Amino acid sequence: MNQLADFIRILSGRFNNAQQFRALQAEGVTDFPYAEHVNTPCNDKITGLPADFTGVFLVEESYYTIGGRTNASPHLFLFTEEADGTVKLTSYDLPDGCSKMDFNYQTMPQTDYAGLRPSAKFTPAVYRRNNGVWEGGSESMFTPVLKFTLFERFSEDMLEVSESMEMNGKRTFGYDQPILYRRAQ
Numbered sequence: 001m002n003q004l005a006d007f008i009r010i011l012s013g014r015f016n017n018a019q020q021f022r023a024l025q026a027e028g029v030t031d032f033p034y035a036e037h038v039n040t041p042c043n044d045k046i047t048g049l050p051a052d053f054t055g056v057f058l059v060e061e062s063y064y065t066i067g068g069r070t071n072a073s074p075h076l077f078l079f080t081e082e083a084d085g086t087v088k089l090t091s092y093d094l095p096d097g098c099s100k101m102d103f104n105y106q107t108m109p110q111t112d113y114a115g116l117r118p119s120a121k122f123t124p125a126v127y128r129r130n131n132g133v134w135e136g137g138s139e140s141m142f143t144p145v146l147k148f149t150l151f152e153r154f155s156e157d158m159l160e161v162s163e164s165m166e167m168n169g170k171r172t173f174g175y176d177q178p179i180l181y182r183r184a185q
Helices: 003-011 018-026
Strands: 013-016 034-041 056-066 069-081 087-092 125-130 133-143 146-154 159-167 170-174 179-183
Touching: 003 056, 003 069, 003 087, 003 125, 003 146, 018 034, 018 179, 034 179, 087 133, 125 146
Parallel strands: none
Antiparallel strands: 013 034, 013 179, 034 056, 056 069, 069 087, 087 125, 125 133, 133 146, 146 159, 159 170, 159 179
């Protein structure tokens, strides 16, 4: 099995942090989200892929519930295996006509590859496999004063995701500890 196939196999599916959320609630922590990820490869929804295309496009649906309010954060990513065995994540703008309000794998229309555009703001993340665990991330300057930091660890057991947004050096989004997602049954 090549590195990319293993990476996508681990990353695909439905995940939530229910176990972590319940433990934090029991400790009295109320400002940490219940979070879900639905990760679905979507090359089947993209037409005109080059004959030698080996990458995997994936729709990531993220849902964060805190204080009874749920926010959705969908993304379209391309994963490619690099010559050194690392896996690179490139974020793409949503296809034309799609909205962050309702974008998911089910609503994604057939989309022409030639019309897809990599995100101009997101610095691609690079993941390396170390003892069966994939880890990596990136730091992106969305504007001169808005920094997004991503660090993730993926294994058979868990997706560990740390994301933060800083405006002028002050965190405006993110948590002191990573969100620990386990595969939903």
